[in-house]
Amino acid sequence: MTDRSDLLAHPPPPWPTRLRTALPVRYVTRRLAGTAGLLLVLSLAVFALLRLAPGDPARTLLGTRSATPDALASVRAAHHLDEPLITQYARWLTGAFTGDLGTSIRTGESVAAALGDRLALTAQLVLAGFAVALLLGLPLGLLAGLRARRPVDRAAQSLGVLALSTPPFAGGLLLIYVFSLMLGRLPAYGPGTSGTDRLLHLLLPGVTLGLAVTAVLIKLARAAVIRELAREHVTFALARGVPARTVLVRYVLRGTVVPVTTGIGLVLAYLLAGTVLVEQVFALPGLGQLLVQSVTFKDVPVVQAEALLIAALICLANLVTDLTHPLADPRLRAGHRRRPGAGTPAQPAEVQA
Numbered sequence: 001m002t003d004r005s006d007l008l009a010h011p012p013p014p015w016p017t018r019l020r021t022a023l024p025v026r027y028v029t030r031r032l033a034g035t036a037g038l039l040l041v042l043s044l045a046v047f048a049l050l051r052l053a054p055g056d057p058a059r060t061l062l063g064t065r066s067a068t069p070d071a072l073a074s075v076r077a078a079h080h081l082d083e084p085l086i087t088q089y090a091r092w093l094t095g096a097f098t099g100d101l102g103t104s105i106r107t108g109e110s111v112a113a114a115l116g117d118r119l120a121l122t123a124q125l126v127l128a129g130f131a132v133a134l135l136l137g138l139p140l141g142l143l144a145g146l147r148a149r150r151p152v153d154r155a156a157q158s159l160g161v162l163a164l165s166t167p168p169f170a171g172g173l174l175l176i177y178v179f180s181l182m183l184g185r186l187p188a189y190g191p192g193t194s195g196t197d198r199l200l201h202l203l204l205p206g207v208t209l210g211l212a213v214t215a216v217l218i219k220l221a222r223a224a225v226i227r228e229l230a231r232e233h234v235t236f237a238l239a240r241g242v243p244a245r246t247v248l249v250r251y252v253l254r255g256t257v258v259p260v261t262t263g264i265g266l267v268l269a270y271l272l273a274g275t276v277l278v279e280q281v282f283a284l285p286g287l288g289q290l291l292v293q294s295v296t297f298k299d300v301p302v303v304q305a306e307a308l309l310i311a312a313l314i315c316l317a318n319l320v321t322d323l324t325h326p327l328a329d330p331r332l333r334a335g336h337r338r339r340p341g342a343g344t345p346a347q348p349a350e351v352q353a
Helices: 004-009 015-022 026-054 057-062 070-079 085-096 111-146 151-166 168-181 196-229 232-239 243-257 255-283 285-296 298-326
Strands: none
Touching: 015 111, 026 085, 057 070, 085 232, 085 298, 111 151, 111 196, 111 255, 111 285, 111 298, 151 196, 168 196, 196 243, 196 255, 232 243, 243 255, 255 285, 255 298, 285 298
């Protein structure tokens, strides 16, 4: 058995060293480059789809004025709509790197300013929905996994399926009818002012948004707990008389970190996309409502900038999830991957003993 004095003579490396070991610079750089390439492809796809959509932005810019050929040509020249598509895309992409996202066709204001005014409200809504999903999904999933194939498990899964199968607009209208019209406890629409009033106005939208993804976390947490409970080291620890609470915390919950964090990344992506319907139901002037209005009026600069912003946030959530996995599970670290044909890695001295 390993002498305890050897462990004291060789303390674990400091946190910066462990961080560099878990996340080598080459691995992080490769992940960042992949995310940047994905964003570039998405921006090009959104630009091309918007240009191929029916309708003429120049006519939208003219509004109620007469759409004479000279007027249309003047508007196209002023907004560079008469240039080749690749030139328009290069001009937009260059401006995006410097923070210049163009001017809204519908309102005439800066696109960056329009997004900035609404980004805070959408972020607060996403955080509220994320908190609801975590507070409901993770405990119910863990409980269902620990009580698998029992009434508690069936009840938790039934609640998850019910929440997942309910469309956000239907769930939102139901919550408004119950808590606003019948009980009169919570506001039905609008963003509120600030502080407690803003929190009360975001409560129903946050619950509506969070319930839609609660089932995902319930399923992932339940499956991860059942899988960890069936592993040999958990069975061995219980057979040796290790307290069940210790086994649950140190072995079972620790083994569920990777699949659960993967699910959390997917949940964040869905929440960002699901704000469109929720903001429409509760009349919240966020990014979702702005996107609907911009698509209706074919406001290409706003639609493209917002689509790229949402895609960037989703890619960022996935990137953070991928970088978190090697920190949570040493088996996933880039430097510890087994080479093809290699034998079973040597066990640490503590395990051999």
